[in-house]
Amino acid sequence: MAKASGWNPRQKLAERVDQLHNGQLWRSIFRPGSIFRRGYADSPRNRAYVVMNSLLYHLHPVKVKRHGIKLSYTLCLGGLSFFLFILLTITGIYLMFFYRPAVEIVYEDMQRLHTQVSFGLLVRNLHRWGAHLMVISVFLHMARVFYTGAYKPPREFNWIVGVILLLLTLLLAFTGYLLPWDQLAVWAVTVGTEMMKQSPVVGDQVQFALLGGPVIGPETLLRWYTLHVLFLPFIIVIFISIHFWRVRKDGGISGPL
Amino acid sequence: MATPDEVFEQVLAEETSKGSSPAVAQARAKAARVRAQRGAKDPSKPDKSTAPPPSSNPEASGAAAETSAQPAAESAAKPAATATKPAASKPAAKPTTGAPAKRAVGNGSGAVPERVQRLLAVVKPEAIQKVERQPMDRVNVWPHLMAAEMVALLVVLGALTIFSLMVDAPLRELSNFNQTPNPSKAPWYFLGLQELLRYFHPQVAGVTIPTVIIIALFAAPYIDRNPSTRPDDRKFAIVMFSFFMLTFAVLTIIGMFFRGPGFNFVYPWEGGIFFEL
Numbered sequence: 001m002a003k004a005s006g007w008n009p010r011q012k013l014a015e016r017v018d019q020l021h022n023g024q025l026w027r028s029i030f031r032p033g034s035i036f037r038r039g040y041a042d043s044p045r046n047r048a049y050v051v052m053n054s055l056l057y058h059l060h061p062v063k064v065k066r067h068g069i070k071l072s073y074t075l076c077l078g079g080l081s082f083f084l085f086i087l088l089t090i091t092g093i094y095l096m097f098f099y100r101p102a103v104e105i106v107y108e109d110m111q112r113l114h115t116q117v118s119f120g121l122l123v124r125n126l127h128r129w130g131a132h133l134m135v136i137s138v139f140l141h142m143a144r145v146f147y148t149g150a151y152k153p154p155r156e157f158n159w160i161v162g163v164i165l166l167l168l169t170l171l172l173a174f175t176g177y178l179l180p181w182d183q184l185a186v187w188a189v190t191v192g193t194e195m196m197k198q199s200p201v202v203g204d205q206v207q208f209a210l211l212g213g214p215v216i217g218p219e220t221l222l223r224w225y226t227l228h229v230l231f232l233p234f235i236i237v238i239f240i241s242i243h244f245w246r247v248r249k250d251g252g253i254s255g256p257l
Numbered sequence: 258m259a260t261p262d263e264v265f266e267q268v269l270a271e272e273t274s275k276g277s278s279p280a281v282a283q284a285r286a287k288a289a290r291v292r293a294q295r296g297a298k299d300p301s302k303p304d305k306s307t308a309p310p311p312s313s314n315p316e317a318s319g320a321a322a323e324t325s326a327q328p329a330a331e332s333a334a335k336p337a338a339t340a341t342k343p344a345a346s347k348p349a350a351k352p353t354t355g356a357p358a359k360r361a362v363g364n365g366s367g368a369v370p371e372r373v374q375r376l377l378a379v380v381k382p383e384a385i386q387k388v389e390r391q392p393m394d395r396v397n398v399w400p401h402l403m404a405a406e407m408v409a410l411l412v413v414l415g416a417l418t419i420f421s422l423m424v425d426a427p428l429r430e431l432s433n434f435n436q437t438p439n440p441s442k443a444p445w446y447f448l449g450l451q452e453l454l455r456y457f458h459p460q461v462a463g464v465t466i467p468t469v470i471i472i473a474l475f476a477a478p479y480i481d482r483n484p485s486t487r488p489d490d491r492k493f494a495i496v497m498f499s500f501f502m503l504t505f506a507v508l509t510i511i512g513m514f515f516r517g518p519g520f521n522f523v524y525p526w527e528g529g530i531f532f533e534l
Contacts, residue, residue: 045412050399063395069402076409083410087417107431114428125421132534133417135446138270146477146498149486154504163474170446172413177444186432187441195443195463203464215434256489 060189061252068253071150075142081169082240091127096119101225103218106181128154131173138169150254158246159221161239168236175228179222180219186216188226265290280382402496439518439533449505455520470501482524 011015020026022037030037033049040046047061068074098120100106100112113120142162145151151159178189193216197207212219259267268289272282394400444452453462473480481494488495513532517523523531 044397047399049398051397051403057399060398062398064398064402066394066396069396069405071405079406079502080409080413083413084408087414097464110428121425122421125424126417128534129421129424132445133413143498143502147488147495149491151478151484152484153478159478160475163471166474168472173446174444180428181429181431181432182350182429183436183438184427184429187435188440188443190439192447195447195450195454195459198459198463200460200464203415220261249494255486 021163029061056093061248064075065256067256073255074253075140075144076135077144081134081137081141084130085236085240086139088127088130088134091123091130094123095127096229101179101221103181103221106179110180110182112148122210131176135169135173138166148255148257152254155246155250155254158243160249161246162241165236165239165243167241172228172232172236175232178216178224179220179228189220190216260343261290261293264293278382291302399514441518442512442516442532443511445532445534449508451520452508452512452516481532486519 018038025054027037031049031053033040033046033051051057051060051062094209098117099109113124126234144153145159145162151162174189178185193207194213196210197203199206208219210223211217212223265286268283269286270510273279273283277285283400442448450467454464456462481491483491485491504528512532514525515522517528517531523529
């Protein structure tokens with residue numbers, strides 16, 4: 001008798017968890033639709049809440065046209081480009097911990113990244129292959145949008161934003177290409193910037209501004225590092241935001257064909 | 258006396274011959290039918306007195322008056338039919354008259370007081386047609402779209418991780434400005450342009466062609482005036498774009514695999530591959 005009404009740790013714990021879930025603190029943090037909230041049930045209302053009440057998910061509308069979720073229509077390319085951008089941001093921040101953009105020490109840092117830093121090589125591989133993949137997926141996304149005619153009114157302006165995003169992606173990839181400061185990087189960038197010099201009238205000035213001198217040198221490294229880790233990501237985030245916002249404002253996914 | 262349906266047809270024909278838009282003609286014809294129905298139920302009231310025909314409104318009163326005639330007349334018709342009161346005698350042109358009319362009936366007052374009508378909303382003629390638009394077949398983003406996105410994300414992340422575990426990113430020796438590697442190639446996404454340098458003057462290959470491509474891409478939605486998205490209707494656009502993409506893919510692949518020392522042509526199965534990502 002005493003045992004039955006006595007102290008039962010499992011039941012006590014369940015009660016405490018229940019109290020926490022129903023308490024003001026918990027309910028104030030997790031909005032309706034959060035999976036951490038007590039009593040999520042599969043209902044149309046909760047399906048809407050999941051999307052509406054999440055900062056990340058509410059980039060999506062609550063409902064989309066049925067044909068839009070077919071894999072064969074979008075091939076997920078836009079979403080994957082965005083995902084790769086996030087992945088590159090995360091791996092890039094990790095690499096920044098171990099990388100100093102000064103020509104005397106930068107190659108040493110690269111070697112240390114390969115040999116001494118925990119997961120350094122893996123994270124660098126992810127960053128490099130992810131970057132190439134992002135260039136490809138942005139290209140293919142553009143092709144998909146063209147072939148489905150999704151750039152037609154009212155989406156003309158979003159196509160322009162998309163082309164700007166493609167150019168920014170190429171610039172991000174190109175500025176990052178220099179940073180390892182090995183033979184491959186430096187000479188590839190030399191070839192690339194030689195082309196810029198050919199621009200009429202302002203060619204030399206453009207090249208001088210980008211390289212921080214007549215040829216690639218320490219200033220170039222610092223300049224491209226800043227462009228790569230701060231300036232271009234800052235700009236591309238603005239354009240990504242406009243791009244997503246206009247997708248919604250222009251009536252969601254295009255089509256059906 | 259004409260039956261309500263005959264009135265409908267008659268007014269519709271009149272309006273159409275007058276040149277009113279289909280939506281307006283329909284609305285006026287429906288209003289006339291309602292009046293005719295009410296008149297049939299309550300013969301003591303002459304047709305004209307229950308509601309002045311909205312067509313008598315001056316055209317200057319605009320789209321609001323014309324298109325709102327239908328809902329207003331319909332909502333006002335019910336109390337008038339049951340209570341046999343001229344509750345609906347106010348101009349049917351204002352969409353806000355339905356509720357006050359019912360209240361007047363509920364009060365049981367014999368006469369309807371004079372009222373100043375307020376304009377609450379202007380309904381454009383197109384709005385009626387928009388309501389009639391077919392609803393789209395839609396699905397919830399959660400779980401249908403988000404589950405698919407999650408799978409795509411995990412597949413790509415998994416494939417990328419496996420690839421990164423197996424293949425290491427290149428790191429050659431420290432840069433040396435006195436020793437130009439042969440060949441030196443741009444990153445792969447610029448190799449198409451570098452390949453063009455073999456055929457054109459640097460100013461054409463390095464500046465003119467990229468500029469033209471970028472401008473053409475920006476202008477594409479304004480050049481292509483064809484509103485259709487069906488592949489059958491836009492063969493020309495598809496062929497042009499495919500040609501452009503294929504050309505650049507071929508140029509890039511040649512630059513990647515078929516260019517050896519001195520950027521001279523080489524077969525990769527004979528001379529080897531001079532290319533690093």
